[in-house]
Amino acid sequence: MNRLKKRSLYFTPLLSIALILGACSNSDENNTGTETDENTDSEQATEVTLEDATGEVTIPADAERIIAPYMEDSLLSLDITPAAQWAIGTSVLDYLQDDLADVPTIEWNLPLEMTIEADPDLLIFSSEAAMSEGSADDYKEIAPTYVFTDEEGADWRKQIDVIATLTQNEEKAEEVLADYEDTAAEAADQVNEMIGDESAAMVWVMGDQFYIFEEQRHAANVLYGDLGISVPSFISDLGETESAWNPISLEAMADLDADHLFLISAEEEAGLARLQDSSLWQGLPAVQNDQVYNITDSSHWNLTGNLANRKTIEDVLAEFGS
Template sequence: MRNKFLFISMIAVFMLILAACGEKKTTEEDTSTDSTKEEVAQTQDDSSNENGTRTIDYLGESYEVPDKVERIVVTGAMEAMEDMVVLDVHPVGAIAVGGKFPELYAAVTDKAASIGEKIKPNFEKILELDPDVILGSTKFPEEVQSKLEKIAPTILVSHISTNWESNLNLLAELTGKQAEAEKILSTYKADIEAAKSSLTEKLEGKKVAAIRIRGGQAYVYPKEVFLNPVLYGELGLEVPAEIAKAKSQEAISVEQLADMNPDYLFVQFSTDENADAPNALEDFKKNPIIQNINAFKNEQVFVNVVNPLMEGGPAFSRITFLEAIQQNLDK
């Protein structure tokens, strides 16, 4: 009986030792876990800049911007305004045209203050708005850029249409809308392929052109500018010689347009751009030389199928113009 009692006592002591060891191990694990969490948190803190900023890369340049960008001012960059519409980004300050916001941007200018005209920024107003980031234009002279940079981090948005995807992705990265931008781009590229398959055969051997009337004068643009990238670069239509030779915005006479003799013609006309020639569009259409062009004879002239203030290169312009092409040419 005594031996049995001794054996039970030894087992009890052994179990107490095991429990104590287990408690010590658990305490050590908990301490280790807490320490690991602290190290991870510290590492995450160290990965952010001490001054609460991050670095964004855009077209070969690096820009330091706040971690959280909420207050954006757009000045000069109409391309950025169009990107804001497709990404639903609402700036605190935006470009006015003729003293008011164009209807084209109405969806995102509901909370914006006017910061001046396209090429005339109001620096005092921009300073008052306390922006996190300013989106300017690569068309700005250096002195304008320098003044803007003294107010807030400034990124000059490219006016070159071939940079349209980079422009859209820039705004998406600034505002955390990368997924939305990716969806917009993939959908557009799929729509282009669908349009090509339906239009290629129909428009084979046909000439399609787009012109803009400004100050009472008709202009054409290089194949990479205005609405042309969609027509010639993405849909692969034949480039008329007059457009292939254009180096920039170039005036085209009614005689030159008659020589081109497009089968389909897109005409952009804004009253704001023709204040001194309000009847320019009607005079153009009534010209007997113009009336002999194939597009006019066959009623294939399309006026302002997209808003005349659209730049042509940005995503918003491309999406809208592609829809117009399909509605008017793919019948």
């Protein structure tokens, strides 16, 4: 059996960066003009009107109690602490808990009564389908509501852009996105130095089932897109990423030809021992070459976002460098 390289994922969120706004002038006339412009901007900034999936919406620009289920990554990236955080029962986004430990939870589907009790100033949904407990009109009776289109809601960069517009944080968004691109580009160079054109794949064990990350599934966007890691033919042959993520049988993994494997699983998952003990798994190239990396926290690998992706990049660099 191969030696698994294990590391417990623990992280410190990015430090907040304050935005400094100011204006200077050299004459009384310029001062007067500047003050007039600032007053005008202040009046215009009381609300934001834009199109969402439901049509034209007007959102107050001074919202403080914001709930954006499963988009807490984007909120925190803009230095916004949500009024309540996404949860399924007691399960939360583990990788964000250093920032969200004291934030109350709200069920993932935002039941109307629970949403009323949370007393939000602004609700943000990733898609119309995310409003499973009521209509947009139902939620708009509780608080101003913005609903992403499916395409935009699935794009974490677009999430940050839109939320920044809703909260007047455009400069912060530009800064965050530019810094991420720089971080990813630098990491891609390091990965290239470490493994060259060798390929990698990701296997997630959940319960007694196994899932393979297709080319555009969650953290695969980071590995194959941002870091430029080669895609093994097994992954390419899976085709386009569908909305439904179906498990794969152990037997179907027989041709998994990746040079490196990220095995994402908590130690107590029922399927982990069955996978590792199987002769099929032990015969895979990455296992034979002792290039399997055990990741025990799946939370930031199973979605994409500024903070999640940074954690994934840290994991990849740490494992390839170990």
